[in-house]
Amino acid sequence: MEASLRDTRLVTIGNSRGICLPNSLLQKYGFSNWLLLEETERGILLRKKDDNKLSYEETYKAVAQAQEDWTDFDQTLLDGLEKNEFITSSI
Secondary structure (H helix, E strand, O other), X not given: OOOOOOOOOEEEEOOXXXXXXXXXXXXXXXXXXXXXXXXXXXXXXXXXXXOOOOOHHHHHHHHHHHOOOOHHHHHHOOOOHHHOOOOOOOO
């Protein structure tokens, strides 16, 4: 892929500064409302955010809705660790 350089002006957005990306680039790279900004040795890299990944909150809601049976987990929770001298007696 051939690299292309574009002059882009920083604009004031509240107490911050930002850049405007041309629609052609937004469409070309599939950027939506969110993107990932990564600092690298060569500069700043903008990448498409994988919207298929769930946030912590979305994951929590999905697990809660699944209503899985975790009773087997309770039996293996300590798995003998309660006898460990480093574990307090409050367990």
